[in-house]
Amino acid sequence: MLPVIALIGRPNVGKSTLFNQLTRSRAALVADFPGLTRDRQYGNGKLGDQPYLVIDTGGLVGGEQGLDGLMADQVWLAVEEADALLFLLDARDGVNLSDQQIAQRLRRSGKPVYLLLNKSDGQDISPIMPDAFALGLGELFPVSASQGQGVARVIDRVFSELPQQPDEPVLDAAEKGISIAVVGRPNVGKSTLINRMLGEQRVLAYDQPGTTRDSIYIPLERDGEQYTLIDTAGVRRRSKVNEVIEKFSVIKTLRAINDADVALLLLDAHEGEVADQDATLAGHILESGTAVVIVINKWDGLDDHQREWFRSQLDRKLPFLDFAERYFISALHGSGVGDLFKAVQTAYRSCSIDVSTSELTRILETAVQEHQPPMVRGRRIKLRYAHQGGQNPPVVVIHGNQTERLPATYKRYLNNYFRKALKLVGTPIKLQFKTGENPYEGRRNVLTPRQEQSRKRMIRHVKKQ
Ligand SMILES: Nc1nc2c(ncn2[C@@H]2O[C@H](COP(=O)(O)OP(=O)(O)OP(=O)(O)O)[C@@H](O)[C@H]2O)c(=O)[nH]1
Ligand SMILES: [Mg+2]
Incomplete structure (x- = not known):
């Protein structure tokens, strides 16, 4: 089941910055869809092949009462529902009473807690280390949420320590x-x-x-x-x-x-x-x-x-x-x-459609014929061939040059064109663009035998031109 990671800490320690960092790859995938506002509290992320869910929470000061208490209740609800807790400290600040109160409650939750020293970019973290250790949460993870340093290492660790899933009934x-x-x-x-x-x-x-x-x-x-x-x-x-x-x-x-x-x-x-x-x-x-x-x-x-x-x-x-x-x-x-x-x-x-490279390339060619990509700095963007890079949802990888300069409107045009040509209903298509002379280098292992055959055909075809 999808692991859930909650971000906890005092105000301003960098929880939302870390949230953005952890959900960035998914944000990029949906950036081409107009009208979509992303949820700023719950986000999808992925490390390698492993997807996860992140919850950003409001800052805690510890011992909240009244209205603040209601807000804090939401945070503790998130703690209850999460599989792992990332507790953030500000490495440029000391450890104070609030941090100690929060740490105590997190320890009592029985959930795995990871202690992050955030904002450790360009910062000597040794002064705060003794107090941080004294929180009794074990290892310290220095990170920089804004630069992304140390973040993947923490998530890796979280995954490696997740409790084993109970055996699910085996259904084929x-x-x-x-x-x-x-x-x-x-x-x-x-x-x-x-x-x-x-x-x-x-x-x-x-x-x-x-x-x-x-x-x-x-x-x-x-x-x-x-x-x-x-x-x-x-x-x-x-x-x-x-x-x-x-x-x-x-x-x-x-x-x-x-x-x-x-x-x-x-x-x-x-x-x-x-x-x-x-x-x-x-x-x-x-x-x-x-x-x-x-x-x-x-x-x-x-x-x-x-x-x-x-x-x-x-x-x-x-x-x-x-x-x-x-x-x-x-x-x-x-x-x-x-x-x-x-x-x-x-x-x-x-x-779950499976389309051959030659068919995808044919569709790409007609799309380009009907509506050419724009000129950029006096040079036309070239889109040469396409192959399928995944299913659920279908991923179409398009190879060409200057593809990083393709405007969003043209990507949307291609997206719609592929969807119509393949008669797809109810699923988004994800387009990926690759610029370079030998785009297949190092990725042969991901091709199915049929894709491999098409690939060879395609390369022969391209060389003849
Ligand atoms: N140098 C540095 N600054 C950071 C880092 N992470 C966050 N900041 C800055 O710290 C400030 C607070 O960051 P937020 O992510 O809004 O903090 P938060 O924990 O979400 O704050 P609340 O939601 O109010 O509790 C912002 O100005 C960030 O740019 C970091 O790793 N390094
Ligand atoms: Mg925030």
């Missing part, structure tokens, strides 16, 4: 089928939809509430196809006014998205608008690269005007998910629910 891919995460804000109708999708297949275990932390995995067969539904609905309880209140865990939702083949992003049309929290979740789905279907629930009982309004909301608030299909349903009445399985299949096929 065919048994598990396509896994579908049903995600959305509280009360959008996740549980109602899941019950509908299960129909008579409903599994008894499902009635047992899970912990807040864990999603529930429900196997399901439909028209001879296997699926696994991932239910992220919170533990529900009835309040005094008999309203169902759902405890919403962002982390659980983000983990489910990461774990799923396809995410169903559920929105509530009765709300009358696409809320910021919906857009934030949508942004996380995009960042994770998981295929997605947008499901607008509670479509019953709305007049034409309201429906028109909600559609325009989708265009305005979720422009960066324009590749996803939209389904308008009523989970309560069951209308439209059956169609979702077809949508899931389509999205799944799209994100």
Whole structure:
């Protein structure tokens, strides 16, 4: 499961700077999608092949009361949900009482704590070391969040010390089928939809509430196809006014998205608008690269005007998910629910597509013919050939020269062109650009045999020109 790392410390020690550093690679991947504002508290990162989730928290002073206490509660909630805690000190400051109070509570949490001496760029850290050691958290990690120094080493260490996952029930891919995460804000109708999708297949275990932390995995067969539904609905309880209140865990939702083949992003049309929290979740789905279907629930009982309004909301608030299909349903009445399985299949096929180098190169050539890349300093940017660099989502690697000068608009044009040519629905495509004479050097091991064949053909072809 996706490991979660929380950043804790006094105000101004550099938590947000470290957060930006740890999530930078993912930020770059989604930079070409207009209209997307990134979540500044929860972020996806990757070290090598290992993805992780980072939580930035507000600064603690220790022993908070009143309003500050409420804010601090949020921090301790993050501590509870995280797998590892990075506790930051400011190397240019001493260790004070606040740090000692925070350290004490972190130790009591029982979670692995890593003590970071931040801002150690160009700084003699020896004066603060005795006090830092005295916090009783073991090894010190000098880092510079702003320069990125020492950061990868800490994350490496975190991964190597994560507790072993309990053995998961061994399901082969065919048994598990396509896994579908049903995600959305509280009360959008996740549980109602899941019950509908299960129909008579409903599994008894499902009635047992899970912990807040864990999603529930429900196997399901439909028209001879296997699926696994991932239910992220919170533990529900009835309040005094008999309203169902759902405890919403962002982390659980983000983990489910990461774990799923396809995410169903559920929105509530009765709300009358696409809320910021919906857009934030949508942004996380995009960042994770998981295929997605947008499901607008509670479509019953709305007049034409309201429906028109909600559609325009989708265009305005979720422009960066324009590749996803939209389904308008009523989970309560069951209308439209059956169609979702077809949508899931389509999205799944799209994100796991396998395309040959020659086909991708052909598409690239026609795209360039129809609309040439711009001239830069009197020289036209050349795009020569393309090969597939990954799946889920599909990655298209484009080779040429001056590719680092390609404007964002042209990248978007190419992105759309590839998506249409490959008839992809519900998945983003990631384009990577490579400039250089021998772009394959050192990366042969990542090619499939078919790609290797195409590569040889392609090189022969290019040499002839
Ligand atoms: N020299 C240096 N400055 C840093 C480093 N990390 C952060 N800073 C600076 O320290 C200041 C505070 O950084 P933030 O990341 O906003 O600190 P924070 O912990 O998120 O602060 P709160 O959210 O208010 O608790 C900023 O001016 C940063 O530029 C570092 O590694 N080296
Ligand atoms: Mg901050």
